[in-house]
Every structure is written in C-alpha cells, then in structure tokens.
Amino acid sequence: MEAIIFYAAALAAVASALVAVAHRNPVVNVLALIVTFFCVAVNFALLGADFLAGAQVLIYAGAILVLFLFVVMLLGAPTVSGEDNPRPIQKTLGTFLVALVAAAGFFFFRSFSHTGLVHPDFGNTTLALGRLLVGPHLFAFELVSVVLLSALIGALVLVKRKH
Amino acid sequence: MWAEVGVAAFKLVVIAGMLLTVVPVMTWVERRGAAFIQDRLGPNRVGPWGLLQPVADAVKLLFKEDVTPAHVSKGLYVLAPAVAVFVALSTFIVIPFAKAEGVTVFGVPLKGLIVAPDLNIGVLYLLALSSISVYGIVLAGWASNNKYSLLGGLRSSAQLISYELAMTLAVLGVLLANGDLRLTTVVEHQAKVWNVVPQFLGFLVFLVAAFAETNRLPFDLAEAENELVAGYHVELSSMKFAAFMMSEYINMTTVSALATTLYLGGWHLPGVTLPSGWLGLLLSFAIFFTKVAFLLWLFVWVRWTLPRFRYDQLMRLGWKGLIPLALANLLWVSLALTRGWV
Numbered sequence A: 001m002e003a004i005i006f007y008a009a010a011l012a013a014v015a016s017a018l019v020a021v022a023h024r025n026p027v028v029n030v031l032a033l034i035v036t037f038f039c040v041a042v043n044f045a046l047l048g049a050d051f052l053a054g055a056q057v058l059i060y061a062g063a064i065l066v067l068f069l070f071v072v073m074l075l076g077a078p079t080v081s082g083e084d085n086p087r088p089i090q091k092t093l094g095t096f097l098v099a100l101v102a103a104a105g106f107f108f109f110r111s112f113s114h115t116g117l118v119h120p121d122f123g124n125t126t127l128a129l130g131r132l133l134v135g136p137h138l139f140a141f142e143l144v145s146v147v148l149l150s151a152l153i154g155a156l157v158l159v160k161r162k163h
Numbered sequence B: 001m002w003a004e005v006g007v008a009a010f011k012l013v014v015i016a017g018m019l020l021t022v023v024p025v026m027t028w029v030e031r032r033g034a035a036f037i038q039d040r041l042g043p044n045r046v047g048p049w050g051l052l053q054p055v056a057d058a059v060k061l062l063f064k065e066d067v068t069p070a071h072v073s074k075g076l077y078v079l080a081p082a083v084a085v086f087v088a089l090s091t092f093i094v095i096p097f098a099k100a101e102g103v104t105v106f107g108v109p110l111k112g113l114i115v116a117p118d119l120n121i122g123v124l125y126l127l128a129l130s131s132i133s134v135y136g137i138v139l140a141g142w143a144s145n146n147k148y149s150l151l152g153g154l155r156s157s158a159q160l161i162s163y164e165l166a167m168t169l170a171v172l173g174v175l176l177a178n179g180d181l182r183l184t185t186v187v188e189h190q191a192k193v194w195n196v197v198p199q200f201l202g203f204l205v206f207l208v209a210a211f212a213e214t215n216r217l218p219f220d221l222a223e224a225e226n227e228l229v230a231g232y233h234v235e236l237s238s239m240k241f242a243a244f245m246m247s248e249y250i251n252m253t254t255v256s257a258l259a260t261t262l263y264l265g266g267w268h269l270p271g272v273t274l275p276s277g278w279l280g281l282l283l284s285f286a287i288f289f290t291k292v293a294f295l296l297w298l299f300v301w302v303r304w305t306l307p308r309f310r311y312d313q314l315m316r317l318g319w320k321g322l323i324p325l326a327l328a329n330l331l332w333v334s335l336a337l338t339r340g341w342v
Helices: A002-022 A026-046 A050-075 A088-115 A125-134 A138-159 B002-037 B053-063 B074-094 B122-130 B133-143 B147-178 B183-189 B200-213 B238-262 B278-303 B311-339
Strands: none
Touching (some): A002 A026, A026 A050, A050 A125, A050 B122, A050 B133, A050 B147, A125 A138, B002 B053, B002 B238, B002 B278, B053 B238, B074 B122, B074 B238, B122 B147, B133 B238, B200 B311
C-alpha cells in the first residue's frame, strides 16, 4: 500500500517537475511546481515526518508559490513562442546534464536500495523538532532568524521610495 | 482493520453530508436574515417560510446553461472552482464535532466525531490546506482573462495572504497554551475555562481574520460589485459559479467550527458534565452545533450590518492592527504560561 502511494507520488512529482520546466505558459509552470511540492509533502508524510509535510504545504505550496504566481500574473510574463527555441548547443548540453544527474541519482539510489522503505517511529515529530530547535540547534536556529531578519530589512530598504 | 475503515468512512459521510446540508440552509438563512434586517419579507413562496427556496435555487443552477467564454484559459478555468470546493471539503477532517467517550461502532472505539482523530499535526493540516484555497480564487481570476476578474483575484489573494498571518498568529496562542496540535486535546483543555477568557484578544483577531479569510463582508473586496462587477467569478456560470458559492459557505462553517473548537470550548458548557456513551455524543454535538450556528448567524448579521472596507483600510487593519494585536496576545500567553497563571 505504502509502496503504491510512494511510487505514485514520486512519478507525479517527476512528471510535474518536468512540466514546471518545460511548459511554455509561466502560470502552468508555477502550478506544476505546486503539484511537485504536494508530492514531496506526501513522501514526507509516508516517512512519518508529518510536521514537515504540513509545513511543506503551508509554506512552500501555500505561501511562497502564491507570491510566485502573483509576480507572474502581475508582470504578465509572455508565453514562450516557438521561435525562441534554445540553440542546438543548449539543447545538447541540457540533455547531457539531465542524463548525468539521472545516472548519478540512479547510482545513489542503488546504494540505498537494499534498505527498502524505512518506517521510523518518531512519535510526535512536532514535539521532537521543537525540542531539537530550542535545544542542541538553538544557535543555528537563532542565526537563521537573524539572516531572515536582515533579508527582511534589506528588502524594505530596497523598495523604500525616496521622498 | 476493515471495521476501522468502515468507521472512518461512516464519519466522513456523516460530517461531509452535514457540511453539504449547511450550504442550502445557510443560503436560506442568509436571504431571510437579510430580509429580516432590512425589514422585508425575503423569499417566502416556495414551501413553508420559503424553506424549499434553496432546492429551487439548486435546480435552477443545475439547469442553467454553462457558458464558457471563448477567451478563457480552458483547463485552469475548469480547475479553479474544483480547487475551491476540494479545499473547502477537505479541511474539516481534523475538527472534532462531538465527544464520543465509551462509544463503539462494530467494536471499534469512535474516538469522537472527527474523521482523523490520530492525525498528529491536526490544526497545522487545516491551516496548510486552507492556505491552498487562495489558488482557486487566483486561478479563476486569471483564467477568465477579464480585467475585472484579474483585479478581483489579485485583491483577494493579497487579502488572504495578509489575514492568514494574523489568523495563524492568533491560533498559535491557543496552541502554545495547549501544547499539542490536535484539536481534540484543545477541546479537553477547555473543560474548565474556555480559551476566549484568557485569550480574548486572540479570539478577536481570529474572528476578524476569519471574516477576511472567507471573503465575507466587510472584507469582500474581491467581489465588490460597484467596482469589479462581480470580481473573480464574473465569467463563471451555472455550477462553476455555484461551486464558489458552496465553497464560501462550507468555509464559513469550517471556520465557525474551528473558532468554537479553539476559543469557545468546543462542546463544553461551564458547570455541565456530559454523560458518556451515545447520549453524551448527542448532547455534546447539540452544544457544539448551537455554538457553530450562532457564529454562522454572526456572519450573516455582520454582512448586512457593516459596509465594505476600502482596500487601503483593509490592508492597514490587517498589517498594522491585527498582526500587532496577535503578537501581543502571543506575548501575553507566553508570560502567563511562564508565570503559571493559566
């Protein structure tokens, strides 16, 4: 049962990721990326990481991509027409890179394949994550929040109109 | 195994059926309520007190011609209402509608009238899915290829994102006091004192944000008729339009149930101890339902009492009013928790 869900979600993730890259309409690209994030969330849930699955949907699919969609719609990004096809060298290089990544991924996967699907039992992952964040990883956690804060202030400074 | 699946399916059917029944009833309440507030009669011809009016409306919507304008983006135009209804229907599974202590069906404990009692992330699931609901509106606005639709969609998405923050911060206060994401424990936590008492500020923020999140007056700028014709669903007809109406009413019900669960004590009444077994289930459901019905009436009441906000006022209220208030509530809860006051 879990294997079926996993393979379905993985297939959908790969397919929608391909659409996200290849489709000509930017709005469809963003939507396909949302589907990809959903499938990743499903895989998180299968691994027992329910908090991560929820956060993935809440933050990536629900918040960040809404902003992406917003930008695409407001700027009215044009649909890529047939004439803007990449040059042959780009196509060749792109295909080669995809093949390379696929091969690397295959061998990487092979090294894990004997373990099969893992069923870790973390119990309440929200609790465990919280303990880790304010416990051993407190410094990194605070550092990330400072980085985010400085990014926020930076964005404010950049968009502030000069009177 | 199969008995458990059967129980889950039974609960799903009962609760989904309930939510779908609320939709026609609420359209009737809305129209009669509006008439009552405006000192008119309202629809009173079909059936006793006009109670069959929603049936007539549904039949009318089903048989209307489904016009698809030539200039729309076909796939997304069909997808948008589907997303809206899907999200509205899938969020309620973590809300406990009644307690079921000692109730077993086919030898399987019922664990409360809640579809997914063992989902650890409870309210996070609800927030995550409801954050998806913005896509239905944005897509409808964009796919219609109409400037009024697009403006309505953009307005609405900006509004939903802004008020989602305030809402989540308000909910965070409850979760902090509760220490668990499951809504069942949130209800049990309120057996003595409802959360609305220590966290009144949070409740206020939650309620205002709930009106904004469901696109109801005074925050229904996405469909401001006098500026945008009808906003994001101006090009939608027949059942596609009805799908958006349905999702609005279902969302109202879900958010009312959530407010009841988070702040109004769920099925607890002060000084009342409910019996266990089936009687307890029915009584707790009746109490829960009364609270939800009051909140739903509040939605109607406010809609026909308050005028619409201007867009800059809406944004100011969200970012400069509600979010600081929600943060103040969070600070207060943290302080009270560390001091052991609550």
